Amino acid sequence: MPVPDADIHPEATGPAKALVAHHQAEQPLKFYAGWFCPFVQRVWLALEEKQIPYQYIEVNPYHKQPSFLALNPRGLVPTITSPSPDASSSSSARPLYESTVILEYLEEAYPTHGPALLPTDPYLRARARIWIDYVTSRIIPAFHRFLQHQPSSSDSAAGDTARGGELQTLREEFLNTLKEFARELHPQGPYFSGQDFGLVDVVLAPWAIRLWVFDEFKAGLGIPAPGQGGADEAVWDRWRRWVAAVEGRRSVRQTLSEREYYLPIYQRYAEDKAQSELARAVRKGRGVP
Ligand SMILES: N[C@@H](CCC(=O)N[C@@H](CS)C(=O)NCC(=O)O)C(=O)O
Numbered sequence: 001m002p003v004p005d006a007d008i009h010p011e012a013t014g015p016a017k018a019l020v021a022h023h024q025a026e027q028p029l030k031f032y033a034g035w036f037c038p039f040v041q042r043v044w045l046a047l048e049e050k051q052i053p054y055q056y057i058e059v060n061p062y063h064k065q066p067s068f069l070a071l072n073p074r075g076l077v078p079t080i081t082s083p084s085p086d087a088s089s090s091s092s093a094r095p096l097y098e099s100t101v102i103l104e105y106l107e108e109a110y111p112t113h114g115p116a117l118l119p120t121d122p123y124l125r126a127r128a129r130i131w132i133d134y135v136t137s138r139i140i141p142a143f144h145r146f147l148q149h150q151p152s153s154s155d156s157a158a159g160d161t162a163r164g165g166e167l168q169t170l171r172e173e174f175l176n177t178l179k180e181f182a183r184e185l186h187p188q189g190p191y192f193s194g195q196d197f198g199l200v201d202v203v204l205a206p207w208a209i210r211l212w213v214f215d216e217f218k219a220g221l222g223i224p225a226p227g228q229g230g231a232d233e234a235v236w237d238r239w240r241r242w243v244a245a246v247e248g249r250r251s252v253r254q255t256l257s258e259r260e261y262y263l264p265i266y267q268r269y270a271e272d273k274a275q276s277e278l279a280r281a282v283r284k285g286r287g288v289p
Contacts, residue, residue, distance in 0.1 A: 038206030190245035217270035
């Protein structure tokens with residue numbers, strides 16, 4: 001039986017629609033994507049930043065088609081197939097999945113497609129990987145715990161579901177993960193490592209540009225307005241500058257659809273009705289699947 005999430009808009013809209021249209025021609029690298037998916041957007045950003053030729057193929061991962069499950073047994077987007085180096089090989093389409101694995105693969109498999117999104121210095125590469133892991137293992141689960149929270153009777157008793165009780169605790173926990181990240185940003189920036197956009201920026205950007213969901217569904221995100229951050233003003237100022245740089249990045253804007261089409265998807269998360277693997281994992285207190 002199809003899950004309710006299967007009812008998503010079938011294609012990209014807005015700027016992303018134009019980008020999809022430009023990437024319909026047959027290419028050795030095939031990108032199985034869902035326009036709405038932040039994990040997909042990670043890979044899409046890297047493909048665009050590095051100008052790697054790709055063929056965009058829209059997949060609804062909530063309809064698990066056998067042909068797609070043959071490429072990715074979990075049936076998740078993003079998935080790519082890359083050409084075999086042996087052109088005579090019968091199994092020429094080699095599948096890969098998991099956004100961060102694909103990102104590392106693109107760095108290694110397309111070394112002449114600049115810019116490099118990981119530093120060359122081994123220490124700085126390792127440090128970038130620590131913060132890539134932090135985004136996936138800390139920030140995204142905290143984002144979803146906050147988004148999927150449902151008011152309990154104790155929240156209602158507090159008479160303040162927006163600023164009291166569990167919701168406020170989850171808001172603060174999420175904000176603390178952002179502050180911890182912001183403290184690691186290059187002092188001038190604007191990006192994580194300085195002037196150059198890199199993989200740490202790539203892995204968080206899709207969630208950074210979806211923070212409006214908390215204004216829409218959870219009575220606000222709660223990042224202090226400029227000048228209002230008190231003892232944390234410097235760190236919030238640095239966070240705001242990072243977000244502004246990411247929001248203005250061409251690849252980020254080009255891979256975005258119109259907000260109205262994201263709304264029903266995030267509404268299901270906000271009402272904790274989403275049936276995606278991620279939604280269910282968060283409900284069970286686990287991390288990103
Ligand atoms: N860990 C995966 C997560 C990918 C993922 O959860 N993709 C979602 C769409 S945003 C999906 O395909 N969901 C289908 C499902 O949950 O059944 C990655 O980093 O690529």
